[in-house]
Amino acid sequence: MTDFTHSPAxxxxxxxxxxxxxxxxxxxxxxxxxxxxxxxxxxxxxxFVMVTTSLKSLDEIRTGSLIxxxxxxxxxxxxxxxxxxxxxxxxxxxxxxxxxxxxxxxPAVLLATMLGAMNGYVIAQWRFKGANLIFSLMLFGCFIxxxxxxxxxxxxxxxxxxxxxxxGLIVVHVIYGIGFTTLFFRNYYVTIPAELTKAAKVDxxxxxxxxxxxxxxxxxxxxxxxxxxxxxxxxxDFLFGVSFSQAGTQPVTVALxxxxxxTTGVKEYNVDMAAAIIAALxxxxxxxxxxxxxxxxxxxxxVKG
Amino acid sequence: xxxxxxxxMPKMVLAPSFVAILIFVYGFIFWTAxxxxxxxxxxxxxxxxxxxxxxxxxxxxxxxxxxxNLFIFGVLFIVISMVLGLLLAILLDQKIRAEGALRTIYxxxxxxxxxxxxxxxxxxxxxxxxxxxxxRGWGFENFAFDWVVNPDRAIYAVVxxxxxxxxxxxxxxxxxxxxGVDEEIIKAAQVDGIPTWRIYSAIIIPSMAPxxxxxxxxxxxxxxxxxxxxxxxTGGGPGYATDLPATYMYAMAFSRGDIGQAAxxxxxxxxxxxxxxxPYLYSELRAKHD
Numbered sequence: 001m002t003d004f005t006h007s008p009a010x011x012x013x014x015x016x017x018x019x020x021x022x023x024x025x026x027x028x029x030x031x032x033x034x035x036x037x038x039x040x041x042x043x044x045x046x047x048f049v050m051v052t053t054s055l056k057s058l059d060e061i062r063t064g065s066l067i068x069x070x071x072x073x074x075x076x077x078x079x080x081x082x083x084x085x086x087x088x089x090x091x092x093x094x095x096x097x098x099x100x101x102x103x104x105x106x107p108a109v110l111l112a113t114m115l116g117a118m119n120g121y122v123i124a125q126w127r128f129k130g131a132n133l134i135f136s137l138m139l140f141g142c143f144i145x146x147x148x149x150x151x152x153x154x155x156x157x158x159x160x161x162x163x164x165x166x167x168g169l170i171v172v173h174v175i176y177g178i179g180f181t182t183l184f185f186r187n188y189y190v191t192i193p194a195e196l197t198k199a200a201k202v203d204x205x206x207x208x209x210x211x212x213x214x215x216x217x218x219x220x221x222x223x224x225x226x227x228x229x230x231x232x233x234x235x236x237d238f239l240f241g242v243s244f245s246q247a248g249t250q251p252v253t254v255a256l257x258x259x260x261x262x263t264t265g266v267k268e269y270n271v272d273m274a275a276a277i278i279a280a281l282x283x284x285x286x287x288x289x290x291x292x293x294x295x296x297x298x299x300x301x302x303v304k305g
Numbered sequence: 306x307x308x309x310x311x312x313x314m315p316k317m318v319l320a321p322s323f324v325a326i327l328i329f330v331y332g333f334i335f336w337t338a339x340x341x342x343x344x345x346x347x348x349x350x351x352x353x354x355x356x357x358x359x360x361x362x363x364x365x366x367x368x369x370x371x372x373x374n375l376f377i378f379g380v381l382f383i384v385i386s387m388v389l390g391l392l393l394a395i396l397l398d399q400k401i402r403a404e405g406a407l408r409t410i411y412x413x414x415x416x417x418x419x420x421x422x423x424x425x426x427x428x429x430x431x432x433x434x435x436x437x438x439x440x441r442g443w444g445f446e447n448f449a450f451d452w453v454v455n456p457d458r459a460i461y462a463v464v465x466x467x468x469x470x471x472x473x474x475x476x477x478x479x480x481x482x483x484x485g486v487d488e489e490i491i492k493a494a495q496v497d498g499i500p501t502w503r504i505y506s507a508i509i510i511p512s513m514a515p516x517x518x519x520x521x522x523x524x525x526x527x528x529x530x531x532x533x534x535x536x537x538x539t540g541g542g543p544g545y546a547t548d549l550p551a552t553y554m555y556a557m558a559f560s561r562g563d564i565g566q567a568a569x570x571x572x573x574x575x576x577x578x579x580x581x582x583x584p585y586l587y588s589e590l591r592a593k594h595d
Contacts, residue, residue, distance in 0.1 A: 039411065040411070043469065046425040066435055115322055118319075119319055137330075141326050145574045145575055147567075147574050148334050148575045150554075151558055153329070179326070207318075237418075256418075257420050257537055260537065269434070273428065280421040283418070284417070299478060
């Protein structure tokens with residue numbers, strides 16, 4: 001109820017406004033809350049259904065309703081999803097693929113972020129002839145639909161001896177991540193006055209020294225934004241994962257899809273849902289803990305070129 | 306020597322990334338373009354044969370379906386996400402106490418993998434046990450919601466899931482835009498007694514034109530690249546009913562062994578993306594130089 005007093009219209013209106021007007025204000029305010037609440041339900045419903053379904057037994061799923069709470073909470077589906085459900089021929093659950101994703105994502109994020117930081121530093125602070133063209137070419141690369149590089153990339157990974165391997169996927173993610181990470185750092189470093197670099201140069205500091213002792217200490221926010229952006233993208237990637245992996249090296253998204261869309265045996269919806277939540281947990285966790293930076297990455301990655 | 310090194314260090318640091326982009330982006334686009342003019346089938350051939358792959362592509366009913374679907378999906382996805390995003394942003398902009406929490410709720414789907422989104426909605430919209438069965442259980446025996454398995458409706462099921470995932474993001478863009486509008490102008494309008502809806506429709510929304518453009522670019526880009534969501538939700542089916550260019554390309558490249566078709570369809574996709582993105586990037590870069 002106290003929210004009502006925050007209404008800008010209510011504040012603006014004279015205290016002696018007609019009571020009629022207040023009633024319509026109040027009704028509008030309630031309508032507003034009803035709408036906001038209804039939308040919140042819409043966005044939360046799938047998550048709610050996933051969690052409750054994953055805690056039910058198959059019998060209860062078949063006889064009960066989609067939106068009912070589980071009568072007997074059981075974690076069997078979670079155990080199965082983690083360690084024994086079948087992704088095609090193998091039946092080791094999601095666990096090995098989860099670790100594949102970790103092994104792929106962590107190095108790829110770190111490498112792409114480091115390269116992006118150095119590139120952004122050069123483009124923003126050490127302008128040379130052609131630097132702008134290089135930046136435009138990199139930026140342009142962010143927008144290509146990856147379908148256009150899938151075929152030659154598959155051949156190239158074969159030539160490099162990395163076909164179907166996790167290092168191969170790391171290479172792919174780093175290369176196609178550089179554009180965005182460079183963009184993030186460049187846009188951040190461009191706001192740091194060039195006089196700072198000039199003064200440091202006069203004092204005899206070199207290229208790496210300036211980066212190390214001036215720019216890096218200022219970079220924490222943009223590093224966080226970039227790492228989160230890269231982590232979310234690479235962890236959630238499916239196209240590269242499904243194109244360039246083979247049995248045993250698949251990332252978790254590919255394994256999840258194999259579990260859900262396998263046509264053999266009884267459909268275990270509770271296991272599907274538990275597996276989906278497991279695959280989503282790392283990025284959800286990052287979002288809950290560092291949502292502010294996540295949003296900043298989203299808007300930086302899309303709004304400004 | 307060290308002086309030379311110091312002078313050229315910036316270029317040397319940038320060089321590996323630049324070379325990588327040249328090869329892996331531009332070289333690869335060139336390769337795909339080249340192969341799209343050949344008779345490549347299971348293995349690439351490099352002898353140019355003209356437009357034969359494009360002729361095959363445009364004669365293919367499956368590609369036709371994919372392009373139709375892209376159009377239906379793209380238009381609905383972009384329009385609904387924008388309208389919903391703007392509406393949510395305006396609602397949230399009314400000095401709501403729980404704004405932070407609501408924003409978090411509206412936006413969290415964007416942190417999920419499309420495969421997760423597809424899996425969840427496939428289950429929810431599953432006619433046997435999902436929404437349909439639930440509503441029937443409430444006594445509405447004739448209620449039907451079989452979009453995921455109905456060839457004429459399946460693409461709309463994909464729209465629902467995609468809107469659910471991306472509309473919160475559009476909301477965040479618009480909300481940032483609303484907060485950027487000059488407070489003084491709004492206050493002046495309020496003092497003049499202009500009703501709130503007029504303030505929005507005549508002052509605030511027109512001033513957010515650049516954000517509409519950004520949101521459109523991002524959503525169009527997402528729509529053209531849509532692949533994982535369709536794979537997880539419908540697998541491109543029933544039949545080819547929800548095929549999109551991206552799934553067509555993937556099927557040709559990795560299950561049909563038709564490299565020529567894969568390459569030409571990828572080139573068409575890139576053409577569509579560039580038709581949308583290039584004017585935008587061009588105007589952005591030019592605006593910066595002025």
